[in-house]
Amino acid sequence: MSHVLGPVWWLIVTLGLLITFHEYGHFIVARRLGVKVLKFSVGFGPALWSRFDRHGTQFVIAAIPLGGYVKMLDTREVEGAVGPTGLAGAFDRKPVGARMAITAAGPVFNLVFTIAALWLVFMLGKPDFQPVVGSVDHVAAASGFQVGDRITSVGGRPVDAWTDASLRVLTAGMDRRDVVVGVVDAAGTARERTLALSKLPAELDQHRLPEEIGLAPRQQPVPPVIGGVPADGAAAKAGLAPGDRIVSIAGETIKDWRDVSEAIQRHAAAGRALDIVVERDGQSKSFQVTPRQGDPEPGAADAKPRWVVGIGVQRVDPHYDATLRYGPVAALGKAFSETWNQTRDTLGLLGRMVTGESSVKNLGGVISIAQAADSSAQNGLVWFLTFLAAISLSLAILNLLPIPILDGGGLLYYLIESIKGSPLSDRVQIAGQYVGLVLLVGLMGLALYNDILRNVS
Template identity: 50%
Template sequence: MGELLGSIWWLIVSLGVLVTFHEFGHYWVARRCGVKVLRFSVGFGKPLWMRRGRDGTEYAIAAIPLGGYVKMLDEREGDVAPAEAAQAFNRQSVFRRIAIVAAGPIANLLLCVALLWAMFVVGRPDYAPVLGQVEGIAAEAGLERGDTVLAVGERATPTWSEVQMALLPAALDRVAVPVAIRDAAGGERTVDLPLDRLPAEFDERRAIEVIGLSPRHMEVPAVVGRVVPDSAAADVLMEGDRITAFDGARVDGWDDIGLLAQAVGERGQPAMIEVERQGERLALEILPRRMQDDTGTDYWALGIASARPALPEKDALLRHGPLEAVPAAVHEGLHQAGELLDMIGRAFTGRVAVENTVAGPVTIARAANAYADQGLAWYLSLLALLSLSLGILNLLPIPILDGGHLLYYLIELVKGSPVSDRVMAAGQYVGLALIAGLMGLAFYNDIVNNLVR
């Protein structure tokens, strides 16, 4: 399945699951409260499929799979037979209306925990949290290549993805954070990572790189893929050579070669480079030469290009047994909810770029396709995050969202009477404007992040 078709398919599947559970929450509680449900629709627009249940509810799948709705009997939306008046939504007590409206977001929050539980039970394959090249702030703090990150702050980091998710909030807030590590020799220590020294502005999507960290699994091995003609390496190195040492220094990865070449070039004297070639270990003499990059900047280079391999097999598994996964899923759900609320707060206060906080359908579709390609557990983790986001978004006190209706009902509880039709109408206009703005921002972000960049 191509990326485009795959993205469309997984977007439809994801929205279908999330919307169905959300609307089922409204439907289930409404029925328990004695409210008649006229239609349960997944999607908007013209129904593609519909049937009427024995309870009189129309169940439909509509043409536009970007939402859904539950239509209940309501005297404000049409005539209601006297015999059915007691089943109208508007006739219910304020507590029942609160329960019915809150049930949708709550269903998404419960679904989030259920999906996380399933993800833990299935097991999400990942990479071990072992550091590769370390530089910048991370190197100055004392982190080294080969260190295994055990925890960031109070959050355990059994995989590299956990390291990224734990470091990003601290980087955005620019606060120092303790990092527990185990070095290559097995010793454990804690390093204070001074993220308060990060630049005032940086690309949040490259936060880990800006900190100066890279994972071991992303390291490019020091294997020669191509030798540039008439370069320092011509007639010295060959394609397939694995460089093991240069100028007496051990070479662990491709990034080491450039740094050593600069030092040797500045010294101006040849150095020995050790390679493995077809099972033999060779020591060869080489002197870097001056070259220019695309910007015209001079640098010392050997004149070789790497042989970039595919990513290695994943060597870590985030997994719990069925019983152990229950508290783990609840804890992870609460943690993600807190991080999401913090991210919303950062966006409103300008501490994080809005283009990195509001995702549109294109971004969600591509993410769903990418996660699904990595396996069931990865897709479940994304679906859990989307369900959590949908639940929290709907609880925001914005008119036309569930949270806006809950706000009206809370006001009704305080003042003892419903909010006036005039206030509700004004709120609808405000809510529509806010949602239109949010959708516009989401589509703008899709264009900027997926088409322009």
Template identity: 40%
Template structure:
């Protein structure tokens, strides 16, 4: 729990602070005086005032931060001091300052995605399991063992890249072309056709429902005990089990179960060794199992054989992919919000701080790459959310500025007051829904 809270606080602190830095940088460029930049909320633990008169504060509650600007010039201020007030700036300058926060989050996401591409990650290759009959993958003619090389003419290296490229079409419906390489090495083009589905947070994986799933790893011999039945049969380290007594491509569980059930009997095997199939016969030795029953054992340790790829790109390609991934995520987020509004996607997909904190802890435990990916995704979410035209959010201020541009004068104070009430009500309702969904997942 403590680890999860630390991961969540760190994530929120970084993302919100970067958001506020966006406001700060552009405000300074536009000549607005910034009174305070606080990392965190509540009691100030440490502070320092720079030469521009900005107080930099570290506060006790590490859940974000804020920027306080000079909104109105105080009475008796000189013309130069009055010109430093936010309200004295042009409509374009005020809009730029407001937009800078969300755009800073989008910039941070692009930087994080770029960093991931530069770091490189080891991921499963996109080798498919046999698709179930009548699924989109089966109807397109995809086969078990096919390896996906490209989606919509975009080369892909790993299963995670395939999932990302197909995510929009799978969730929203539509078509996608894939280039696959069969087990024989021959390449072919196939077109997948998807139907839009109702998306539930605890529903089935839409990729799996479309017949697109990773092939199960094949059992591989990791070690052979000296003098064991496996050693007498000729099994060697590195042998990949292709079949056991006629069962083709058995999983490790199937192979072990078959050996256990055939104590004292000769079991024919086919293994892949140095690229060629080798036929063997092994006689499992009868031993007493954990429950006292007699089971067969052959004295070998099994592991999983699955093709892995290292996904890494150069600097310029990483930057291009980082920007593209950010733009695609923004577009997908907006589409999902639109589908949620019209009822195509369940409101149960709305998540709040509890779920985000849980994901922060989970990804941090998995490793640095997973945590960076989580930060990038949440940074995009913060940027998109703040651009929505809801009063009290940055997008709400931009909406007022758009009205001001049309009217040629600022929005009346009464409009602002009513908008604040509406915005507050919407945000309270949204947070209430998010917390309800969080605790429903927690206790279900």
């Protein structure tokens, strides 16, 4: 049950915090510009808690924590006689510049939250791997990369840690674009290696990119200890159990979990059992396990099925060998540069989705957010702050898209009004709202569909 309650709880914490900060941006700027705020709601639906302040604003925490809103006085929504001062402070009576400032305040506050969260991350110290290559395969091997290469730059941009390097390589991989990687090899010689990402198959599933690129960081070995054994799998039927440490497969010594899959693929054959020797409670035990052929991995360059026995690795905490920590001033500069890099990468990904160069399967919805929130929270404060910064930045970018019903759509309306000297007609605005609603619902539906596919496949 905890595997459900944990993600749900951290989803509520994440969205509650970020949406409140976003809406507070609209609220505080509206107040400062003299607009009367009627309601500040975190969430939708029935109110779980409500109170009024001395200005007559109703603050609400609602039952569905998947959004929020600030409702301001608007003459178009007022019916009946209200007296000579009843419409003072109406939003639609403010100058267009003031309305634009109020509308932009939500995304701007999300951007401020992103920078503040990353500033804390870099002051507290962000664990990471050093940008040293630990293993090479596929494209990386063909491009001349060697174990022990220390990556110093990707595409001319310096890197400090493995996360920076891998994200930039993945971005180039999505574009199928060759990228020049600066390295210092094991002998201490500075070199430039061209990672030939243009050779990646066009139909390759995005989630297989890291594997097909073939670069992995230097890290501690993963013990070959079984963590999961599905009840309907061949391993469970043969008697293997969680906690068993694999010693050998078909006579081949196993020292690391990464050796397990390779050994199974080498020795498996139809109708032939594999001799798997494990250590259990200090004793050596042998099991005869007959693998079965699984489905080909989605987007694989070759469609050959893989042999599976039904075992999973025991989870181990990563052994980070680097910490990115800065003083207050340097951390602020790093937070700004990281925010800019993430913004550029996110906009680039969105652009590639629109042009069809990148798969829409990269979109994630509330299920993905909940799972990532839970995982980052379990890893500690620094990882959770990093996650919050990424989601806050995504909210800022999403809300600035020129789609009616989002803040960006409102800004587009006001921009047109400032150019033509009068607002768009109510009919045009209402039609735009319907179009925006359809687009937004379609986008959310696609993201949810991707979430479901990831969790059932």
